[in-house]
Amino acid sequence: MLEQLREVVSSAKAIVAALDPASLHALDAVSLMDEFTALERIAVAGRTFLAARATDANEWSRRGYRTPEDWLANKTGTNWSQAKNCLDASVKLTELPAVDQALRAGKLSPAQLNEITPALTAENEQRLVKAAASDSARQLRQRCQHERAAQRSGEEELARYQRIHKERSFRSWIDPEGAWRCEAKTTADVGARIDAAIAAEAEKVFKAAHAEGRRDPAAAYRADALVNLIEGGGSTVDTVVVLRADATKIAGGEGMCQTADGADVPVEVVIGEILAGAFVKVVLTDGTDIMKVSHPGRHIPEELRTAVTERDGYRCVRPGCGSIHRLETHHYRIDYGKRGPTAYWNLATLCRHDHRLATNRGHRLDGGPGDWKWIEPP
Ligand SMILES: [Zn+2]
Structure with a gap:
C-alpha cells in the first residue's frame, strides 16, 4: 500500500513540476484544479483516518513533543487546534459512518472537516455532512456553533455559572501613573443589572452636562454615573434588564436563558428575579410575548409569597x-432591614x-430548601 501511494505522490509531483498555467486553455485549468481539489480532499481523508493510529507509534514522545497534537501540528504544518481536530476526527470516525463515507468519497474539504469536527456527534453527523456540501464557509461555521451550543447540557452551563459566581471578585489599585483602577468579575445577570443602572444614570449625567454646555466622552459619563450610584447620590432610576428565556424552560424551572449579550443565566435565577419584581424584563424566545415587566419594590409580591410558601x-x-399556622415570609439570607432583596x-x-x-x-435560619438549619444565639 505504501509503495502504491508513493507512486501516486511522485506522479502528482511530476505533474505539478511540469505545470505551465499560461500555456493552458482556461477550461483545462478549471478541470485540472478540480482534480487537484479532489486529490487534496482524498489526501486529507487518508491522513485523518491514519492520525490516531499513527500516534500509537509514540514518535511524539520520543521526539520530545509535549503532546501528540504538538507532534502532528509540526509534522503536517498545521496549527495546534487543526491538529487536535484531525486527531479528534480520527478517533471519532469509527462512530461516525456518514463522515467516514463522505471522507472516503472525497466530499469534505480540509477546512470543512476542521470546522465540523468539534461539533460532530452520531446524532448530527448526517446533517453536518449534508450542510458542508451546501453551506458557505460562514454558514457552516454558524451551524457548527449552534450545534455545539445545543450540546452543552444545562448542567454544564449551570456548573459554569456557579463557578463564575464563586469566582466573583472586585479589586482596585493605584497604577504607576497614580490613577485609581479597578477590575471586577461576576455573573452575567448581575453584570447586566450593573450595566443597566450605570447606563440609566449616565444618561442623566449626560443631560446635566449638556444643559451646562459641557461635553465629555460617553465613557467619562459612565464613570461619573458609577461614582454617583456608589456614593448614593445617584437618582433613583428605573433600569430594565432584558433577559431572553424559553417558555418551556421557564415553566420547567430548569436550563439556561440568556442576557442581551448572549451570556447564560440559570432559569431559576430569572424566575427568582421575576418573582422578586426585580429590574427584569423577560422576553420569551419565540419573540412574540413579553412575559413581565416589573419594578423593584419593598414589599413581597403576593405571587412571590405564594411561590415561597x-x-x-x-x-x-x-x-x-x-x-402550619400563622406562616410568615422571612428574609433569611440578607435581612430586609439591610436591604435584603x-x-x-x-x-x-x-x-x-x-x-x-x-x-x-x-x-438565625441557614442552609436552604431541603437542608434547613436553625442556629441559636450564642
Ligand atoms: Zn416555626
Whole structure:
C-alpha cells in the first residue's frame, strides 16, 4: 500500500513540476484544479483516518513533543487546534459512518472537516455532512456553533455559572501613573443589572452636562454615573434588564436563558428575579410575548409569597417546628432591614413565633430548601 501511494505522490509531483498555467486553455485549468481539489480532499481523508493510529507509534514522545497534537501540528504544518481536530476526527470516525463515507468519497474539504469536527456527534453527523456540501464557509461555521451550543447540557452551563459566581471578585489599585483602577468579575445577570443602572444614570449625567454646555466622552459619563450610584447620590432610576428565556424552560424551572449579550443565566435565577419584581424584563424566545415587566419594590409580591410558601410545603421550615399556622415570609439570607432583596432565594417560610426569634432574638435560619438549619444565639 505504501509503495502504491508513493507512486501516486511522485506522479502528482511530476505533474505539478511540469505545470505551465499560461500555456493552458482556461477550461483545462478549471478541470485540472478540480482534480487537484479532489486529490487534496482524498489526501486529507487518508491522513485523518491514519492520525490516531499513527500516534500509537509514540514518535511524539520520543521526539520530545509535549503532546501528540504538538507532534502532528509540526509534522503536517498545521496549527495546534487543526491538529487536535484531525486527531479528534480520527478517533471519532469509527462512530461516525456518514463522515467516514463522505471522507472516503472525497466530499469534505480540509477546512470543512476542521470546522465540523468539534461539533460532530452520531446524532448530527448526517446533517453536518449534508450542510458542508451546501453551506458557505460562514454558514457552516454558524451551524457548527449552534450545534455545539445545543450540546452543552444545562448542567454544564449551570456548573459554569456557579463557578463564575464563586469566582466573583472586585479589586482596585493605584497604577504607576497614580490613577485609581479597578477590575471586577461576576455573573452575567448581575453584570447586566450593573450595566443597566450605570447606563440609566449616565444618561442623566449626560443631560446635566449638556444643559451646562459641557461635553465629555460617553465613557467619562459612565464613570461619573458609577461614582454617583456608589456614593448614593445617584437618582433613583428605573433600569430594565432584558433577559431572553424559553417558555418551556421557564415553566420547567430548569436550563439556561440568556442576557442581551448572549451570556447564560440559570432559569431559576430569572424566575427568582421575576418573582422578586426585580429590574427584569423577560422576553420569551419565540419573540412574540413579553412575559413581565416589573419594578423593584419593598414589599413581597403576593405571587412571590405564594411561590415561597409552596416551595416550603406550607409549613414553617425551622427544623423540629413545621407548624402550619400563622406562616410568615422571612428574609433569611440578607435581612430586609439591610436591604435584603425580596428574591426567591432570600425568602423562607417561618411561623410567626420563629420569625420573631429570627428577627428580634438573634436566632438565625441557614442552609436552604431541603437542608434547613436553625442556629441559636450564642
Ligand atoms: Zn416555626
